[in-house]
Amino acid sequence: MRGIGKTFPGVRALEDVSLDLYAGEIHALVGENGAGKSTLMKILAGAQRADSGEIAIDGKTVTIDSPRTAENLGVGMIYQEFNLVPALNAVDNIVLGNEPAKGLLLDERAARARAEAVFSELAISLPLTVETSQLRVAQQQLIEIAKVLSRHARIIVMDEPTAALTDREITKLFEVIRALKARGVGIVYISHRLEELPQIADRVTVLRDGRVIETRAAKDFPPDEIIRAMVGRRLESHFPELPPVAPGAAVALKVQDLTRPPAVNGVSFEVRQGEIVGLAGLVGAGRTEIVRAIAGADVPQKGTIEVQGRVIRIRSPHDGIDAGFAFITEDRKAQGLVLGMSVRENVTLAHLGQFVERDQLIDRRKEEQTTREYIDQLQIRTPSTEQLVRNLSGGNQQKVVLAKWLLGNAKVFLFDEPTRGIDVGAKAEIYDLMVKLAAGGAGIVMVSSELPEVLGMAHRILVIRGGQIVREFARADATPDAVIAAATGAAA
Amino acid sequence: MKAETRNYWLRAGAAIAFLLVVALVINFAAHGTFLQPDNVVRVLRQITYNFIMGVGETFVIITAGIDLSIGSLISLTGVVMALFANATGLHGFPLVAATLLVGLAVGAAAGFVNAVPVVKLNLPPFITTLAMMQIALGLSYILSGGQPVPLQMTDFQHTGYGVIPHTKIPYPVIWMIVVLIISSVLLMRTRFGRYVFAIGGNEEAARLAGVNVGRVKTAVYVISGMCAAIVGFLYMSLFSSGSPQTATGNEMLNAIAAVVVGGTSLMGGRGAIIGTFFGALLIGFLDNAMNLLQINSYLQWVVLGVVILLAVVLDELRKRYLKRA
Incomplete structure (x- = not known):
């Protein structure tokens, strides 16, 4: 992504943002709330369009004008709020919108085979026939990953994947992410948990106020320096003087x-x-x-x-x-x-x-x-x-x-x-x-x-x-x- | 004049002008029989029932709800009131008043039952009132043994089909006017009415502003049930009997049609009693005219359906036009 810009009415959300992602790389994207991470990723996923700049995948400039195009180009998104249908099971969710068919009928065996293939590749096991709503958050997340992978995603964006997980589940998730990496999938990893970045990320990019502040190898980017980059030195803006609280105030x-x-x-x-x-x-x-x-x-x-x-x-x-x-x-x-x-x-x-x-x-x-x-x-x-x-x-x-x-x-x-x-x-x-x-x-x-x-x-x-x-x-x-x-x- | 007031009168004026044109066209087609005083009074009496049901439905629909049970409730309240009137030893005004109160209580209770699952469990009113539609119809057949329950006295005839002495104005029309005034004031001038609009416009915002959403919603279904009871009372008086067959299934649909044709939004948050009045009037005009012109009654259904569709389509186009302007 090169020189991406995006303006909402009254707000400059992104300004000349460039980000590159190699095959098999885990690239962490960090920044305060409102720094522009989500907007940038929505542009990549086709949910919003950039005002300026270009996106190239495998060296070829592409136009991403809808989520469908993004999917066809191999971009997979895993949002914090999952996009699973709660009443469907894992298999149905994985093939949703993309169902294998025999004539007019669904080919359930092929659907199941497809789901199992993805799961075995990532070395995960999940109940396939239970309604998604009955599964734990971590399991639902794995279904999301399997879903984007079954669509041949080569670029996967994960928005705060560990926010709702326990430590053990995080360990498991990291194994899955490393398996993806080994397959050559490039991953944009958005997280607020700075302490986990050295464990999982190759590089870290810090966004602030819609601009890229710095991109650096994760092992050379300790949390306190990341924080400094996130916060920056701001102009002390137009806040009025606060009257002191009276000493004996009730x-x-x-x-x-x-x-x-x-x-x-x-x-x-x-x-x-x-x-x-x-x-x-x-x-x-x-x-x-x-x-x-x-x-x-x-x-x-x-x-x-x-x-x-x-x-x-x-x-x-x-x-x-x-x-x-x-x-x-x-x-x-x-x-x-x-x-x-x-x-x-x-x-x-x-x-x-x-x-x-x-x-x-x-x-x-x-x-x-x-x-x-x-x-x-x-x-x-x-x-x-x-x-x-x-x-x-x-x-x-x-x-x-x-x-x-x-x-x-x-x-x-x-x-x-x-x-x-x-x-x-x-x-x-x-x-x-x-x-x-x-x-x-x-x-x-x-x-x-x-x-x-x-x-x-x-x-x-x-x-x-x-x-x-x-x-x-x-x-x-x-x-x-x-x-x-x-x-x-x-x-x- | 303030913009809103002016807008209101513009819309009301447009509605009246439109109805007048429709009336003149019909009158011309019917060789002048349509606008004869007798016929006008007949139309007014005929729309009374539809309008009063539409009033209750208007309250419900403005909260973004729906009440499908009102047709069956006419039958149920009619049967219960007829049984009550025959069983009690009262006469004259006390009899009429007590009977009406019993009917209102039954209608209110049914409305309350409609509302409880909607309020407590957040169930869709489409389902709860559909269930009530069946329950009330079944009960009215059980209580009446499947036969009309004839009234054994004549105390009700004035309210049913009498006219005010020395005029041609039927009593039901008086009921209509009273309901029109009371419900308009309730909806437009009281806190309750304001809350009804607020809930339909944005229920969560209303709740956070301290509106007791459950209580207001319960009240609109109770009002709807009571409006059905008034119609049940008028029909019972008219036919001198309470019958489970009073409700043929079309009443509820016609009432909803009057509300929608009158400009109340099924999405909630917008509507007016006077609109429902105009809606009922337009439907009444067309019904009556098609009868005068001896149009095949099956064709009448088609025409009515087209009118409903046109009304909502025009309203939607008007909204889009305003948004662009």
């Missing part, structure tokens, strides 16, 4: 032993009034699940939650709102907004009670007035209160979500990726708003995958890994390297 939120397996495993922390606490960690570390369990979006298995010293019982988001939480979700389109409703209807949805008169009817005029106030206060760019939220830009949609939660005078704000996918101007406005909320005495928990954001916008940083708090940093002690090291589990 505790706004106290969470004890919050547990909801598998993603949340015994989490305890406090947030004081006026304090912003950042939850850092990798994708899948359990950060979102922690705030969801606090807000009542998921019901925790055990643990206690106190708001301003009062123990509260939360069994639904409704209870969470009553207790004084505002939960700004990570995916505003799927969870934060009703896209087909107007700005007004979205802003008032969570607190409609405020707009109901004694006659039980909604006071439209009051709704409009309040919505207009928030449009002014947050500078939401919309032609009117009646505009459908669907038609607003991402930043303005996010402001509608914020208006919805500001309306309730919540005591604790839980922000999950508050600035994801929005432009720089709107980001700065949202940071200012968080500061204002903190200054007004609210407790704030912020989950963010953007390290500079966590470092720049939090008084304290809790690093989450495996659903637990593994490190705590005061703002002054938190360096990018140290936080990443804690998040990836690399000794630093």
